[in-house]
Amino acid sequence: MIKELLQDLMATAFGAWTPQDGCAGDEITAAEDRLGISLPDALRDYYAAAGRHPELMGTGGHEHTFRLSALRDLSLEDGHLVFCVENQWPAQWSVRPDDVGWPDPRVHGRAAPGKKWYSEARRLSAFLINVAGRQAVGALPCQATCQLREGQLQAVEPLLDYVGSRELHRGGHWLSFVDRSSRIVAHYSYNTSTLRIGAVSPSALESLRERSGLPLKPV
Structure with a gap:
């Protein structure tokens, strides 16, 4: 499953x-x-x-x-x-x-x-997919966050893949994303309108910042 x-x-x-x-x-x-x-x-x-x-x-x-x-x-x-x-x-x-x-x-x-x-x-x-996504982000050495309304997720969707599919996450409070080539994991909370991103390297975060235009702040 x-x-x-x-x-x-x-x-x-x-x-x-x-x-x-x-x-x-x-x-x-x-x-x-x-x-x-x-x-x-x-x-x-x-x-x-x-x-x-x-x-x-x-x-x-x-x-x-x-x-x-x-x-x-x-x-x-x-x-x-x-x-x-x-x-x-x-x-x-x-x-x-x-x-x-x-x-x-x-x-x-x-x-x-x-x-x-x-x-x-x-x-x-x-629920479990998104718990895993949140745990993974928290374990990565380079992290950043930004406030993001649900309607602004279109800035992320071309750059990050859903863990599974958007439909898989339906009915929950969170979304989880990955970028396998850059080794990035991201987690979005509907409740707080917050996107949190974790990466293995700072250059991966900087590249995502430049490509997405998101106002990412280091954590």
């Missing part, structure tokens, strides 16, 4: 993807046996591609917003499978095993354990 997209994103950001970055199939199956449920395909793909990668799991030492639960820490709470938490706050994200959209169910969020769940994203696949 999204395994190849994640592998491509990781190769762009970190230079390569290797099987050691992900969890083996028997590890994923063992977690399912412990929980008594089958994981949704999108979540299985995330663990298979990035379940051992510290940056995409949010444990790499950078100021990542999200921390994905290790397979051993996955838990069921109030009928929800909690798979992600916010690193500095008690917010949680989950899916419901009884969701009719399984294997790509709706994502739910809540401000803290015990609080009311709300609908966060229409599809788990889009």
